[in-house]
Amino acid sequence: xxxxxxxxxxxxxxxxxxxxxxxxxxxxxxxxxxxxxxxxxxxxxxxxxxxxxxxxxxxxxxxxxxxxxxxxxxxxxxxxxxxxxxxxxxxxxxxxxxxxxxxxxxxxxxxxxxxxxxxxxxxxxxxxxxxxxxxxxxxxxxxxxxxxxxxxxxxxxxxxxxxxxxxxxxxxxxxxxxxxxxxxxxxxxxxxxxxxxxxxxxxxxxxxxxxxxxxxxxxxxxxxxxxxxxxxxxxxxxxxxxxxxxxxxxxxxxxxxxxxxxxxxxxxxxxxxxxxxxxxxxxxxxxxxxxxxxxxxxxxxxxxxxxxxxxxxxxxxxxxxxxxxxxxxxxxxxxxxxxxxxxxxxxxxxxxxxxxxxxxxxxxxxxxxxxxxxxxxxxxxxxxxxxxxxxxxx
Numbered sequence: 001x002x003x004x005x006x007x008x009x010x011x012x013x014x015x016x017x018x019x020x021x022x023x024x025x026x027x028x029x030x031x032x033x034x035x036x037x038x039x040x041x042x043x044x045x046x047x048x049x050x051x052x053x054x055x056x057x058x059x060x061x062x063x064x065x066x067x068x069x070x071x072x073x074x075x076x077x078x079x080x081x082x083x084x085x086x087x088x089x090x091x092x093x094x095x096x097x098x099x100x101x102x103x104x105x106x107x108x109x110x111x112x113x114x115x116x117x118x119x120x121x122x123x124x125x126x127x128x129x130x131x132x133x134x135x136x137x138x139x140x141x142x143x144x145x146x147x148x149x150x151x152x153x154x155x156x157x158x159x160x161x162x163x164x165x166x167x168x169x170x171x172x173x174x175x176x177x178x179x180x181x182x183x184x185x186x187x188x189x190x191x192x193x194x195x196x197x198x199x200x201x202x203x204x205x206x207x208x209x210x211x212x213x214x215x216x217x218x219x220x221x222x223x224x225x226x227x228x229x230x231x232x233x234x235x236x237x238x239x240x241x242x243x244x245x246x247x248x249x250x251x252x253x254x255x256x257x258x259x260x261x262x263x264x265x266x267x268x269x270x271x272x273x274x275x276x277x278x279x280x281x282x283x284x285x286x287x288x289x290x291x292x293x294x295x296x297x298x299x300x301x302x303x304x305x306x307x308x309x310x311x312x313x314x315x316x317x318x319x320x321x322x323x324x325x326x327x328x329x330x331x332x333x334x335x336x337x338x339x340x341x342x343x344x345x346x347x348x349x350x351x352x353x354x355x356x357x358x359x360x361x362x363x364x365x366x367x368x369x370x371x372x373x374x375x376x377x378x379x380x381x382x383x384x385x386x387x388x389x390x391x392x393x394x
Contacts, residue, residue, distance in 0.1 A: 015091060015092050017385060017386050017387045017388075018384065018385045019091055019092050019093075019095050019096055020091055020092075020387075020393060020394055021078070021079055021082060021089070021091060021322065021394045022074065022075045022076075022077075022078025022079050022082075022089050022090065022091070022095060023075040023076065023078065023079040023315070023318050023319070023322060023384070024075075024384045024385070025075070025095060025096070025099040025384075026071045026072065026074055026075030026078075026099065026102070027071075027072065027075050027315050027318070027319060027380070027384055028377070028381060028384045028385065029071055029099060029102065029103070030068050030069075030071040030072045030075070030315075031315075031373045031374075031376050031377040031380075031381070032377055033063075033067060033068055033071070033106065034068050034369065034370070034373035035370050035373045035374040035377055036370075037060075037063055037064075037067075037068070038366045038369050038370050039366060039370055040055065041055065041059075041060040041366075042362065042363065042366045044056065044059075044060075045060075045362070046359070052110070054109075054110065054111070054112060054113065055110075058161075058165070058173055058174070058177075059109060061174065061177040062109065062158075062161060062173075062177060063106070063109060064303065065154075065177055065180045065181060065184065065303075066105075066121070066125075066154070066157075066158045066161070066177075066180065067102075067105065067106055067109070069184055069307065069311070070102075070124065070125055070154065071102055072311050072315065073151070073154075073184070073187065074098075074124075074125075074128045074151075075315075076191075076314060076315075076318065077132060077147060077148075077151075078090065078128075078132065079318055079322060081132055081135055081136065081141075081144070082394070084136070084139075084141045084144060085135055085136065085139035085141050086139075087135060087139055089131065089132065089135060090131050094131075098124070098127060098128050101123055101124045101127055102124045104120050104123075105120055105121040105122075105123065105124050107120075108120035108121050109121055113162075113165050113166070115166060118162035118165070118166060121158070121162070122155070122158055122159060122162065125151055125152075125154055125155040125158065126152070126155050128151075129148050129151045129152060129155070132148050132151075133145065133148045136148065147187065147190070147191075150183055150184075150186060150187045150190075153180075153183045154180055154183050154184070157176045157177070157179045157180035157183065158176070158180070160173075160175075160176040160179070161173045161176040161177060161180075164176065175231070178230070178231075178295065178299055179227075179230075179231045181299050181302060181303050181307075182223075182226075182227035182230060182231065182302075183227070184303075184307055185223065185227070185278055185281070185282075185302050185306065185307065186220065186223050186224055186227060188274075188278060188306060188307050188310050189219065189220060189223055189250060189275075189278060190220060191314075192271065192274070192275050192278075192310060193211065193216050193219070193220075193253065195271075195314075196209075196257055196271050196272065196275060197209035197210070197211050197256075197257050199267075199268060199271065199317075200257055200258055200261065200262060200268055200272075203265050203267065203268055203327070204258065204261040204262055204264075204265055204268055205261075206261055207258035207261035207262075208258055209256065209257040209258045210256045210257075211253075211256065211257075212256070215249065215252065215253055215256075216253065218249055219246070219249040219250055219252075219253050222242060222245050222246035222249055223246045223250070223282070225242045225246070226239070226242035226243040226245070226246040226282060226285070229242050229243075230243070230285065230289075236289045236290060236291070237290075239289050240285075240286040240287075240289035240290050241286070243282050243283070243285040243286035243289060244282070244283060244286035246279075246282045247279045247280065247281070247282030247283035247284075247285070247286065248279070248283070249279075250275065250278055250279030250282065251276065251279040251280070253275075254272060254275045254276055254279065257272065259272040259276075266333065266334045266337055267313065267316065267317055267327065267328070269337075270309055270310075270312060270313035270316075270337040271309075271310060271313040271314075273305075273309055273341065274305070274306050274307070274308075274309035274310035274313060275306070275310070277301055277302065277305030277306035277309060277344065278302055278305075278306035278307070278310075280301055280305070281298050281299070281301035281302030281305065281306055282298070282302070284297055284298035284301050285298035285299075285302075294351055296351055297348055297351040297352065300344070300347045300348055300351070301344070301348050304340075304343060304344040304347050304348075304365070304369070305341075305344035305345075305347075305348065308340055308343075308344065308369070308372075309337070309340055309341065309344065312336055312337060312340055312372060312373075312376065313337070315376065315380075316333065316336070316376070316380070319380045319383050319384060320383075322388070322394060323383045323384075323386070323388050323389060324388040324389040324390030324391075324392060325383070325389060332375070332379065333375075333379060335371075335375060336372050336375045336376050336379075337372075339368045339369075339371040339372035339375065340368065340369065340372040341368075342364065342365075342368040343364075343365045343366070343367075343368030343369040343372065344365075344368075346361045346362075346364040346365035346368060347361070347362070347365035349361050350362050350365060
């Protein structure tokens with residue numbers, strides 16, 4: 001579980017504030033990328049002849065997962081590992097180098113697809129994971145090493161994506177992205193189960209969140225099993241059964257965390273809603289496997305509704321707490337969370353509505369998404385690039 005959000009006082013912090021801890025550059029870059037990339041994608045979707053041909057559906061899918069989400073996950077895990085171990089994760093010039101490597105990958109994905117450009121994109125996740133593995137191993141915090149294993153699964157999915165585009169492997173690139181979404185869903189479930197009950201108990205008076213180890217283990221095991229069955233293309237009925245069980249158990253876990261006590265606390269309800277989206281997404285995946293829905297609907301419920309809501313909730317908490325500010329959401333910050341809920345709802349409905357409504361709903365989803373991350377950038381960009389207000393390092 002995450003320990004309290006604080007950092008030891010520094011003797012003389014010589015580093016630029018933006019390079020003092022992993023969340024700072026990666027949250028800033030991810031929010032900027034999220035704000036700009038969806039309007040770019042919607043423009044390419046509406047007017048494909050007016051933009052470069054590589055700005056296609058595969059670019060959009062790839063960049064949301066291996067670009068945007070990967071940056072947030074690395075920033076979060078670097079900051080969490082600092083709390084777990086009491087030791088510094090990459091900072092200063094090494095952190096700047098990793099951020100530059102991430103930017104290089106984004107630039108490479110805007111160019112025609114070649115082996116060199118694929119390599120430039122593939123470097124970031126392994127390069128960012130290596131120091132995390134070393135830190136967790138040396139500090140004795142090895143129970144967290146499986147999280148780095150999930151990062152490497154993400155890197156392997158990215159490798160599979162590029163291998164297909166280069167003609168080296170027949171597994172579809174879309175399937176590689178879907179596999180990565182499910183890897184991130186498992187990671188979200190693991191981290192959500194660690195922090196949401198504790199956050200709720202600390203912030204919501206009258207709440208009594210409960211966690212049961214057997215239920216937590218069952219939930220993670222079912223998610224892993226359902227995700228593996230989907231990726232492996234196992235028969236529909238057992239795969240759907242696993243997905244339905246995974247979704248139901250996630251919702252059961254959430255039910256024990258006092259979600260009814262969170263309505264007055266935006267920093268809590270966004271996390272509970274995110275978890276509900278993930279559980280609901282696996283139920284939609286079961287429906288799709290049985291032939292009554294689309295996998296795209298399930299993936300967008302998990303990715304936009306679940307992971308993006310969880311990302312916004314966590315990056316808000318981290319940016320507040322790790323810059324020395326009181327842990328509360330102001331009125332304007334609530335609009336961030338409402339905007340991403342509108343985006344997720346519209347994006348799922350776009351797959352279910354008549355074709356005449358699809359473009360409108362996609363535009364609503366894109367506007368809500370960009371508004372959410374644009375507001376985050378406007379509010380928290382200054383926090384991320386400035387020193388902690390309490391004078392501590394980090």
